[in-house]
Amino acid sequence: MLKVYICEDSKDQRTRFESDLTDILKEEFSDMISLGLSSGNPDDILDAIRADNTLGIFFLDIDLSARINGIQLASEIRKIQPRCYIIFVTTHSEMSYMTFSYKVEAMDFIIKDNAADVKHRVRQCLLNCYHLSNHFVESVNKNYMVKIxxxxxxxxxxxxxxxxxxxxxxxxxxxxxxxxxxxxxxxxxxxxxxxxxxxxxxxxxxxxxxxxxxxxxxxxxxxxxxxxxxxxxxxxxxxxx
CATH class of the missing domain: 2.40.50.1020 (LytTr DNA-binding domain)
Structure with a gap:
């Protein structure tokens, strides 16, 4: 099982994203992926994953009205869950280069300007995450995983x-x-x-x-x-x- 976490400081956008995500999960991933937490506060996300080690899929806005931005949040998440999946959903395409300097290894960078495209990209990201996690489970059965x-x-x-x-x-x-x-x-x-x-x-x-x-x-x-x-x-x- 995988869990999805959303960090978006705009309540309206967060509600809309939750609705689209819930529809996708019910239609295609009901027994495989669940919604863990949706919040505008990055500290809520960090607290949640410290308490639950289920592998996470993180959809993060970059420009958060908080003590850290989405890229910094991704860096903190990566320290807790090295194998997690991080996707940025934002209007700030010009900030994509920063993901490399913070070494967060984002799976995708989705621009918010087209709602239909966003939903399609989210669905594709979830599918990719599911396949990658299954491949990892098969690998775990054959390999000893060493965290260094x-x-x-x-x-x-x-x-x-x-x-x-x-x-x-x-x-x-x-x-x-x-x-x-x-x-x-x-x-x-x-x-x-x-x-x-x-x-x-x-x-x-x-x-x-x-x-x-x-x-x-x-x-x-x-x-x-x-x-x-x-x-x-x-x-x-x-x-x-």
């Missing part, structure tokens, strides 16, 4: 060798066949999330069962694909042999 700063990287499960508790507090190292990442997390949470595909062979290591080549009981080591070696505790290692 404001970026999300997809690492195929088949490529992961192990997770290791980092020397840096509250950090975990993901070691893959051709890459390595350090990110914020806890090994016990990852172990719980991934289930039986991965095994805790040591208090600091969680190995991918599919990539275990050999279990060396004599030296208390697990040999992984590519000859990578992980330590193995006597007690925990019993689950691998």
């Amino acid at each position: 700063g404001s970026c999300v990287k997809a690492v195929p499960y088949d490529d992961i060798l192990f997770f290791e508790a980092s020397e840096n507090a509250r950090k975990v190292i993901l070691k893959a066949k051709n890459s390595q990442f350090e990110f914020t997390g806890k090994l016990k949470d990852i172990e719980r999330e991934l289930g039986d595909k991965f095994y805790r062979c040591h208090r600091s290591f969680l190995v991918n069962r599919e990539n275990v080549i050999n279990v060396d009981k004599e030296n208390s080591e697990v040999v992984l694909d590519g000859g990578i070696v992980c330590p193995m505790s006597v007690r925990l290692g019993k689950g691998l042999y």
Whole structure:
């Protein structure tokens, strides 16, 4: 499920946009996309998405009568939801270049001067968002998603060798066949999330069962694909042999 958020400071325009959007959702996306919040206050939008992590589609006016404009709001939204979809709906076409300087990665920039065209473009944006989100779900089923700063990287499960508790507090190292990442997390949470595909062979290591080549009981080591070696505790290692 996706949620739509609208931030438009003109009450009349916001009401009209809500009406058009509601019609589109009922006709084509009733079980897939819902209206989360419509407001003229950007802080209302930010508060709402901090309380609800459902992936959002944001239709934002640029010239808001508030402490921040729509582009600045988009930048704040992107920090909370790196994967969200942002669409600007505005009369200020000359401000489109600012979206690049703020690095908000807008999906579309819709000009308000033609109501029929706006409705058509909104429908197309919703359709694109739905297809993109479905593709992401399929990707999640095949990949482990690592959040590093404001970026999300997809690492195929088949490529992961192990997770290791980092020397840096509250950090975990993901070691893959051709890459390595350090990110914020806890090994016990990852172990719980991934289930039986991965095994805790040591208090600091969680190995991918599919990539275990050999279990060396004599030296208390697990040999992984590519000859990578992980330590193995006597007690925990019993689950691998």
